[in-house]
Amino acid sequence: MSPIPFATIGTNWITHSFIASAHSTSSWTLSAVYSRNASTASTFCARYDSDSPSPITQHTSLASLAADPHILAVYIASPNSLHYTHAAQMLAAGKHVILEKPSTSTLAELAALFRLARAHGVFLLEAFRHLHEANFKLLKQSLGRIGTVTGASFTYAQFSSRYAQVLAGADPPPNIFSLEMSGGCLVDLGVYCVAAAVELFGEPDEAVYFPVRIATGADGGGHLVLEYNDDKKNNNDNKSDDSTNNTPTGNTKAAPFPLHISTSKIYTSSAPSEIHGTLGTLTLPSITDISSVTFFERATGTTHELGVARGDDVKGALNMREEALEFARIIQEGDAEAAERLEELSKRVLKVTEGARRGCGVVFGVEREGGRKWGEGV
Structure with missing residues (x-):
């Protein structure tokens, strides 16, 4: 099968790890990068342009990325509190989403994203890399x-x-x-x-x-x-x-x-x-x-x-190769059963961490009065 053209949201070190691991599988090709800062996007793309079969598109707006017809999937590694809004926009545009852990701030947000993914016929996959090792x-x-x-x-x-x-x-x-x-x-x-x-x-x-x-x-x-x-x-x-x-x-x-x-x-x-x-x-x-x-x-x-x-590690990257292989397989084969199993796992994990966190008084800004309240907009 042809490699999956994907984009990234987030320009930190773990994004570089995913790109390196994904490229090592030959199942993915980086085709676009999003950053609010054009200079940051340009610097990020320059690292991969020479190995890309075609120029990597730079987006400085999420709307532009969502409208990019050449992108089938988006890897999201933005700050945790932004995962929900970033993923929702990409799913609504009909793009598969690989969401770096932790998936969202609350279980209500995560449930809403999975409903959105089903409504648009795409997959939402949380990146628990170690479970695929x-x-x-x-x-x-x-x-x-x-x-x-x-x-x-x-x-x-x-x-x-x-x-x-x-x-x-x-x-x-x-x-x-x-x-x-x-x-x-x-x-x-x-x-x-x-x-x-x-x-x-x-x-x-x-x-x-x-x-x-x-x-x-x-x-x-x-x-x-x-x-x-x-x-x-x-x-x-x-x-x-x-x-x-x-x-x-x-x-x-x-x-x-x-x-x-x-x-x-x-x-x-x-x-x-x-x-x-x-x-x-x-x-x-x-x-x-x-x-x-x-x-x-x-x-x-x-x-x-x-x-x-273990197989040869990708130089300078975390061990994300097996995860990248499995996610590519799920998307290319349309394996809804595997995706649903991972969905259930993600929901259970977030239920545990949210309950444990809130039980001892660790409350996120989105859950407090004045922030995006728990479940608001979902």
Whole structure:
């Protein structure tokens, strides 16, 4: 099939990662870039023009991008609070949207976007890159090895250089630490752990967040406890699958158990992520860019490497290649079933993070009086 011509909204580092990963698959071609600033758009395009089969169009208005007949899909990595309006405009124009996590500020906004996508016959896909990695799929297939799940701990903590700006009293603060821009650690890094938990075990019965609040009012990090109490529900939701068609095998059991998530943007941790069971433990060195999956077998006291060697990483990019391949396949094949499965996952993940966040008083500007109120316009 011909490569999918796509555009980008957002000119930060993760956009460069997606472009590099997408181009490495030969399934995508960057055809347009949006930035409010013409100089920024020009500089951004110059990085890719020499490798492009045709000149990359520069747009300085969203209306112009939405009207571009040559664009089939748009990758959106703008500030979190703008995801809803940017995605809505592109979906209404009949373009597929790949929306960088976190999808939207609220669950109401996300539900509205999915309705809009269906109305216009296009797909909305949230970019949980780690769930498409070969070793994450292998982890899911391997859950049955540990017997009945009795607990788990996931960690994603990485110091952000932008926190130094917060400490220096930057006003306004960096977007990622601004409640007005729907920022904070839970929705930026913690969401990777939540997405992994929901994909592996389904929606938890309870989610309680203990945030570390910083000067901006946002959470710089924190500890999230997910409680899984309903064994029948977990067995239905927690389905091992093969790496090609996500066919459920239902071979994993789960007793009531807690899942602990530690996340931060104000310190860095090298702690592994683990899933414990009656027969052993599965261990990952990290929850994203998974290089290894080990199984400690309690009966023999031995440790087995289950992971597969990762393919060649795209230089200077995050591991987004497998995600780019799957999203291209869904769009090119019109795989509505796969898209609907990802839709359900996105809704469940946002339900968890929104509930946990609001439950401890971390409220975004769009939810407060005077802002775009929760659900307004959706």
